[in-house]
Amino acid sequence: MSAYSRIEVSAPGSLMLMGEHAVLFGELALACAVDARLSVSLTPRPDRLVKIDSELGQYTGSLDSLESMSELAFVLAVVERYQPYLATGFELSIRSGFSHTVGLGSSAAVTAATTAALAAYASQSTAPSDLFDTALAAVHQVQKGRGSGTDLAASIHGGVIAYRVQPREIRPLAGLPSISLYYSGYKMKTPDVLQLVEQKAARQPALYAELYRLMGQTCLAAERAVDNWDWQALGELMNIYQGLMDALGVCDATLAEMIHRLRAEAGVQGVKISGSGLGDCVLALGQVNAELPWQSIPVQVAATGVEIRYEKD
Structure with a gap:
């Protein structure tokens, strides 16, 4: 025992x-x-x-x-x-x-x-x-x-x-960044999203390989930003990464609306999908004071x- x-x-x-x-x-x-x-x-x-x-x-x-x-x-x-x-x-x-x-x-x-x-x-x-x-x-x-x-x-x-x-x-x-998280109200299972991306990548393999390489470069820069508590740089890099997620084909109309609305907030430095995409959550760096039409998930790092x-x- x-x-x-x-x-x-x-x-x-x-x-x-x-x-x-x-x-x-x-x-x-x-x-x-x-x-x-x-x-x-x-x-x-x-x-x-x-x-x-x-x-x-x-x-x-x-x-x-x-x-x-x-x-x-x-x-x-x-x-x-x-x-x-x-x-x-x-x-x-x-x-x-x-x-x-x-x-x-x-x-x-x-x-x-x-x-x-x-x-x-x-x-x-x-x-x-x-x-x-x-x-x-x-x-x-x-x-x-x-x-x-x-x-x-x-x-x-x-x-x-x-x-x-x-x-x-x-x-x-x-670093420990301040974050805000919003749920779109729906989500697609990650394996299903990955399968869709794989199908797109099969038609343009060289371009998708370059997208992944650019994503990696963006993360390397973000790693330095977090270590240095440089939230302005991290926010800019989050916006860049979101553009690459969009290029992968995992940002739909609802997520795009959420992202651009959150970027308009004065206290927000960057916004992107958190997760595989085509639903689930959108992550903002910083604090949001406005009432928005999506479910706010009250979490911090x-x-x-x-x-x-x-x-x-």
Whole structure:
């Protein structure tokens, strides 16, 4: 049995600041943790049962023969990875401070938090690099190899991070920008957006390769801006990146209207889509005081990533 009566873990949601699409082609990306958090509470059991209580569903099974459940696929993929190190079962209670329908990296947050809880319970390493390796392997298992891991890196490390897939690079940056986030009211699943972009790129491969290269150059400049707390430069670079997203074909009429309306605000230095596009969220650098016809999501950049707390009887 565990030396602890309960293990409490929280992980922040996350946002892409820059690097969407291009990160999948080896370019740098920037992401940040946000102050909307998800919590996982693990209570040890004396037997081999695994019980999971989540807003997405309830699960009861044996540690010796885990059964699949699509609503909890990321959680169960993590459990499977720690299975060989667990002598007894456990109960997991998962609670989120934000909706999974809004693009705040809920899948990454629950994967990061569950990984930290199971690593602690199994007496395995909870170092950020080891948590990231295990969590990314679980995501790839569920998504059949897809997923850059950018949102995972932000949830685990906190703050703003610069991230590259290969060779892997995760670098925490110094600056903590002020942001405003608005939800368009709809979203297309990221794999579907990627498939549409792939179809367009197949017709113009050289041009799309150049777009990804320019996106990477923009992110390199943005990395320096965040490290130097240079928000004017970051805002200008966000606007440039948005132009490249538009060239990819992932900015629709609603998103374009949101972007240009937000850019008209006096306190805003730059605006772009956050995420793969064709819906979801628009991110503004700075604060917005006007009443706008879109859902405002009240988040700010969070300095802390995954946090683990142990309780004893």
